[in-house]
Amino acid sequence: MKSLKSLNYGIVGLGIMGGSFAKAIRLNILSQNGSTGKILACNRSTACLSQARAEGIVDETFESSRVREMLPECDVLFVCLYPHATLDFLRDNRDFFKPGAIVTDISGVKGIFEEKLPEILRPDVDFIIGHPMAGGEKEGYANSRAEFFVNHNYILCAQPFNKEDDLELMRALIRDMGFTRITETTCDIHDYKIGFTSQLCHVIASALVQSAESPDITAFGGGSFEDLTRIAMINAPLWSELFISNKEKLVAHIENFERAMDEFKRAIRDGDDDALRRILSDTREKRLAMGAIRTIVKN
């Protein structure tokens, strides 16, 4: 396997995710003795490029119009754009990637990648489908941090065309950036599971905010409402794209959830204390089991 500290890393889209990749690579990989690698970044607006260069996080920066000068230098390229914009970027720039490069994405939906990649990519460029499971309601390079990924999950959806050496390198890179657990699965399972843990949760949080009668509701808050609606400070264009790109699976999850809500509603309306206690006890057990699993894997 090539040494991570001798590679050139490219970041397309220097927002909270791209910025955190750059900072984690700078801190954990390219600050080691004998490092020869560089970080190159491209972004539509240029303010964050100047800032990242001034901070010593990235070595070279490129305005969007000059990205084709950057691509041939990058051994590993993170494309940190919205899902369809990522596919468009790969298509538009297919002739400019470095031969042998690893290219990867951060998209929250994967089925469209499995479907479109074969017709887009060159055989000498290895695209690894990945999803860093970290995010926040605060966007932009200004909110990126080297520690942003620590203790978080990363999902890889390896394809038959991926080279094992490249996957090994990607896993090592992910671990060095601070992620704790790498889950390898198919695009289909990814979209099904993420449709539940991420997209369904964002729909629920948003529907809860929409069903509030007035903003003064927080005078009556003890923390629950705040917890459930933190993620409702939502980036509308991104999440609309994610929801619609995964709509069959997401709608199935919404309907499962609605059935569970109806079971609670029925027991409450009927004043059925026995049924409610039973289902709430079961809920507590299930939730505790989930928490425990996460902790065990972390250690």
Next chain:
Amino acid sequence: MKSLKSLNYGIVGLGIMGGSFAKAIRLNILSQNGSTGKILACNRSTACLSQARAEGIVDETFESSRVREMLPECDVLFVCLYPHATLDFLRDNRDFFKPGAIVTDISGVKGIFEEKLPEILRPDVDFIIGHPMAGGEKEGYANSRAEFFVNHNYILCAQPFNKEDDLELMRALIRDMGFTRITETTCDIHDYKIGFTSQLCHVIASALVQSAESPDITAFGGGSFEDLTRIAMINAPLWSELFISNKEKLVAHIENFERAMDEFKRAIRDGDDDALRRILSDTREKRLAMGAIRTIVKN
């Protein structure tokens, strides 16, 4: 107004709430120079009583069977029991409260108090209906803290029979324990608002856990699912009682929420990007407005 540091405080039920009351009063009121007041506590199991006495948090402790020896000494009594158990306690012990005492509760439903109190209480005992808006999935005295209430809300539902001097004393006590905002309202409005911010959120979190297919789902978690289901580690008997005691209002909130979910589901199923972006942008604005209000009131 009497001086808070010369009063005797009684706690019935020394769990996370009762224990935090005792610790906050000890730290913020009875540690001042010239304090002459005491804290007395009664609890069904006695382990926490010994611990609280050993820690110097409470001065005198009473097993449940001896509560009638404690009550005549208490100027301010916090009854930290489940809602119906609180009413039963008041009824069973009506002859033993100190004349002129302030008695208060922590129940998450208030309509039943407004309804039952007039027939239960003596005219020389002032019951102030209150709701400290703090809680946690970790229960018991072991998890109580003096700082537990800092920056939290307290709701008071004053009744026509309450004496203004007693309400003033209660407000001062609440502030001294660390609560930031006191909202005064009716029992009916309390139950409606809490049905939304607290009970509906607990139903949603529980239904979300119930709709998970397997506990390994957290391998695909990026924080959203964890945020939304922290409160699903739920105390079944307590929450069943709260839900059923407020069932008309809670079911109305569930149905409002279900209508909001359906609006999202329809837009997602139809792939209606315009509608989704519009409703998600509106959600973000609404949620930001709620956050801002909370922060402003805090300062």
